[in-house]
Amino acid sequence: MRYVEEFRDPVAAKGVLRAIADVVDQIGATRDNPVHIMEICGGHTHAIFRYGLDRLTPPGIEFIHGPGCPVCVLPMSRIDECVDIAQRPEVIFTTFGDAMRVPGTRKSLLQAKADGADIRMVYSPLDALEIARRNPDRQVVFFGLGFETTTPSTALSIQQAARDGLSNFSVFCNHITVPPPIKALLDDPHMILNGFVGPGHVSMVIGTHPYDFIAQDYGKPIVVAGFEPLDLLQSVLMVLHQIRDGRAEVENQYARVVPEHGNPVSLAAIADVYEPRPSFEWRGLGEIDASGLRIRDAYKAFDAEEKFGVGYGAGPRSVSEPEGCACGQVMTGRIKPTQCPQYGTGCTPEMPLGALMVSSEGACAAYYQYGATDGLEAAE
Missing domain, CATH: 3.40.50.11750 (HypD, alpha/beta domain 1)
Known part of the structure; x- marks a missing residue:
């Protein structure tokens, strides 16, 4: 091509x-x-x-x-909150496929779906909007997840929901930004x-x-x-x-796609709908100031944290990783995936302990798929 x-x-x-x-x-x-x-x-x-x-x-x-990897850096407590929302009988919970198998402390969204929760995989927040239109008697929640790449589409969907008066649509916002964690890594004396x-x-x-x-x-x-x-x-x-x-x-290097000043339409939508959170918890990095986004008061009718009383300010946030899981150390580049004691044994793509083995962008998944099995031979 x-x-x-x-x-x-x-x-x-x-x-x-x-x-x-x-x-x-x-x-x-x-x-x-x-x-x-x-x-x-x-x-x-x-x-x-x-x-x-x-x-x-x-x-x-x-x-x-x-x-x-935005799925990988999400703390387990946020997955637990997704499950809590999804298990409510009035809720249709929608999410990208990558997040379905990420384990929380009790279960993943896929396991919650197997237990009877109405959880549906979508390819964009616009799909979730359409589900809300077709189900006016149900609360439709979209799991807003990702870095600045996916943030504009969620913002535009919230703006559309506001124009259409879709009061049964909301977003559980977990959008995060790239520069703050880079600064946190650079400030780490061990890196x-x-x-x-x-x-x-x-x-x-x-x-x-x-x-x-x-x-x-x-x-x-x-x-x-x-x-x-x-x-x-x-x-x-x-x-x-x-x-x-x-x-x-x-x-x-990517000048054929990346403009120096970014995409003005996307940036305007982000600025209109979101504001920085004072802090946000990252798996392996802890709380990082102004690294997450939250929905502005002007759109709080579409904020699932407000609607369902979950999220920051609603209770304890930090949750310990499963015993032996080294996701945080891998996530911050301190060790390689193969140095995790659970890699390939207690943690596999079929039975993951951590998000890095599940996500299509997870380092452990990359090692397992390419590095530990099929990897290409070096050219002579």
Whole structure:
């Protein structure tokens, strides 16, 4: 396909890989003293393993898997609240498929559905709006989940519900933002990070300037990347060039899709419907100031937390991880998935202990699907 095949060209990939190896040698990075590059987005993590880029790049590069999976960073207490809402007889609970099997402390949404709750998988919040129109005697709740990528569609749906007067529609808002957790990681004295591969889909919405603090305040390079093999290889090369040259800048490899100042329509919808929460809990990172979004008072009629009396301010939030589960450590790049004692034994895609093994963007799922089983052989 046009605009895809050229980004999977093996001849071009070999040329970029040779350039990466040259720069790694110039930097003096080795297996024992590697350059640590964090890919923030879970989609990038899966692409790295799907295409075997971890094997193709030289041993002087260490990929650190960041907290870029919105399903994975959600604390278990929020899943418990989803289940509590969904089990009410008047509720039709709608959600993206990724969230169905994420375990809470008692059960997942899929298990709650098996127990009789009316839980339906949808592909967009507009599907949930249509369900609300067709079921005026039921309360339809949409599980609003994701980074800035999915936030605009939920905001636009709330605006549409307000225009249509759909009082039986509401959103359980768990939308979060990318820059605050990056700052939290950079402030962690135990984290060793030399540069970042920035998220492509998030940046389509917010642009590149929200990452300026990474370069200006912390002196770390970041390159916003696309999702094809050559996108990622070129982005890694651009990060390495900055490290070699002693630069720290925000660069945009994905310029064919990502505008510098983001998408003005999406940003306007977000600003109209949402405001920052004072703090929000992240799995593995704890409470992070202004990292989550909540629905503004002007739209509180569509806020499931207000409607059902759950969420922040309604009771204890923090819930301990299952014994032996290391999701938090994997999520923050402190360990690799295979270093978790439950990986592949007590925690598998069929019987997950943690969200990282369930989500299509989870690091453990990537390792299990590609790294621990089918992974591609490195090119000679």
